[in-house]
Amino acid sequence: MSAANLLQVPEEHLFGSDNLPYGLFSTEVESRRRLGVRFGDAVLDLGGAASALGSPHAEVLNGDSLGPLLASGLTVWREVRAELRGWLRPDAGEEIHDRLLPLLRPLAEVELHLPFEVADYVDFYASEHHATNVGRLFRPDGEPLTPNWKHLPIGYHGRAGTVVVSGTDVVRPNGQRKAPTEEVPSFGPSRRLDIEAEVGFVVGTPTRLGQSVPQSQFREHVFGVCLLNDWSARDIQGWEYVPLGPFLGKSFATSVSAWVTPLDALDAARTSPPARTHALLPYLDDSGDEVEQAGLDLRITVTLNGDVVAEPPFAAMYWTAAQQLAHMTVNGASLRTGDLFASGTVSGPEKHQRGCLLELTWGGREPLQLPFGQRAFLENGDEVTLTAWAPAANGRRLGLGEVTGRIVGGA
Numbered sequence: 001m002s003a004a005n006l007l008q009v010p011e012e013h014l015f016g017s018d019n020l021p022y023g024l025f026s027t028e029v030e031s032r033r034r035l036g037v038r039f040g041d042a043v044l045d046l047g048g049a050a051s052a053l054g055s056p057h058a059e060v061l062n063g064d065s066l067g068p069l070l071a072s073g074l075t076v077w078r079e080v081r082a083e084l085r086g087w088l089r090p091d092a093g094e095e096i097h098d099r100l101l102p103l104l105r106p107l108a109e110v111e112l113h114l115p116f117e118v119a120d121y122v123d124f125y126a127s128e129h130h131a132t133n134v135g136r137l138f139r140p141d142g143e144p145l146t147p148n149w150k151h152l153p154i155g156y157h158g159r160a161g162t163v164v165v166s167g168t169d170v171v172r173p174n175g176q177r178k179a180p181t182e183e184v185p186s187f188g189p190s191r192r193l194d195i196e197a198e199v200g201f202v203v204g205t206p207t208r209l210g211q212s213v214p215q216s217q218f219r220e221h222v223f224g225v226c227l228l229n230d231w232s233a234r235d236i237q238g239w240e241y242v243p244l245g246p247f248l249g250k251s252f253a254t255s256v257s258a259w260v261t262p263l264d265a266l267d268a269a270r271t272s273p274p275a276r277t278h279a280l281l282p283y284l285d286d287s288g289d290e291v292e293q294a295g296l297d298l299r300i301t302v303t304l305n306g307d308v309v310a311e312p313p314f315a316a317m318y319w320t321a322a323q324q325l326a327h328m329t330v331n332g333a334s335l336r337t338g339d340l341f342a343s344g345t346v347s348g349p350e351k352h353q354r355g356c357l358l359e360l361t362w363g364g365r366e367p368l369q370l371p372f373g374q375r376a377f378l379e380n381g382d383e384v385t386l387t388a389w390a391p392a393a394n395g396r397r398l399g400l401g402e403v404t405g406r407i408v409g410g411a
């Protein structure tokens with residue numbers, strides 16, 4: 001494809017000018033990592049474009065991480081996005097487009113990297129359907145939902161250092177496994193390796209210790225979203241998680257998409273979360289105007305070795321990201337630029353809307369019959385990809401960057 005064509009992106013393209021997610025790229029000939037914006041099937045060198053076109057934000061955009069842009073706050077996020085949209089408009093003018101053309105790289109020619117340094121990583125448990133199914137599977141003798149579930153967004157602190165970018169191989173973890181029917185644990189590679197289809201939220205603006213972030217200030221602090229796969233070893237998890245929650249069963253790898261979609265691209269996807277069945281404490285109450293439509297209509301597709309195995313609807317999530325951020329900071333815990341918090345497994349009410357194999361195969365008892373064979377949990381060589389789209393202006397759609405990973409055998 002000629003360079004000139006890279007700027008001609010049809011309006012219906014999933015990565016058109018309504019979208020413009022940010023990433024970090026290098027090429028074979030230019031190994032320095034640079035910020036890029038995905039436009040159609042190409043990446044625009046953002047720092048290069050900002051310098052060439054005299055952007056006041058060139059300094060923030062010329063580094064080797066998304067960090068400085070994340071830290072610069074909502075006003076700058078919006079100014080940069082507005083500049084970009086102006087430059088990429090078909091009628092922006094020949095002079096601007098002539099300067100952009102040499103700064104576009106076809107996607108096929110770039111290597112994508114983790115776009116920001118992950119500060120802290122928190123994972124929630126916000127799908128009522130997922131929590132109910134997992135409760136039934138893990139605690140068949142109890143109530144599926146714990147008594148606190150409808151009163152606070154349950155979460156745990158994960159391991160920031162093992163968050164990896166899409167495309168990174170995932171090594172099957174070793175650990176202690178003990179099925180309920182076994183007397184004692186054994187050690188070895190996980191036999192129940194699973195996925196969790198989730199959406200991650202990337203924090204930009206930090207806070208001080210002692211400060212909390214009300215739901216109404218969500219947009220000031222959260223820059224954007226990525227797709228996230230919270231790989232989970234169910235046998236390790238099932239044995240270790242009482243009483244402190246997930247530990248080694250989930251800390252070996254968490255994959256995120258290489259593209260971070262700014263929240264401003266998702267305005268047309270905003271939607272109301274499900275009706276609340278329990279009164280909420282004021283800091284979590286989302287019945288007021290200020291925080292309405294804090295849900296997001298993102299339609300996720302999960303493929304295993306190229307075959308669709310699930311279509312989880314993010315709009316069905318009970319707790320919103322604004323409630324999660326309010327809860328995470330209500331005790332005064334501070335935020336850092338680069339904090340990542342994930343929604344929890346996205347599952348809808350229907351069977352094919354379940355966001356993990358544990359639920360899809362009902363604890364492994366009902367394996368999926370797929371064209372390449374049957375699967376209860378993941379085998380070495382299996383590749384899982386999450387994609388998603390969201391409604392955009394004028395009935396169009398925009399895409400979230402995919403997150404993919406392949407399982408390889410451990411040591």
Ligand SMILES: O=C(O)/C=C/C(=O)CC(=O)CC(=O)O
Pocket residue numbers: 123124125126127130134135138196230241246250343344345346
């Ligand atoms: O013990 C349980 O009920 C299950 C806990 C999890 O699987 C934690 C988790 O990652 C939650 C999620 O992704 O929704």
Ligand SMILES: [Ca+2]
Pocket residue numbers: 123124196198230344345
């Ligand atoms: Ca999870």
Ligand SMILES: [Mg+2]
Pocket residue numbers: 158229230231232250251252253254
């Ligand atoms: Mg994980």
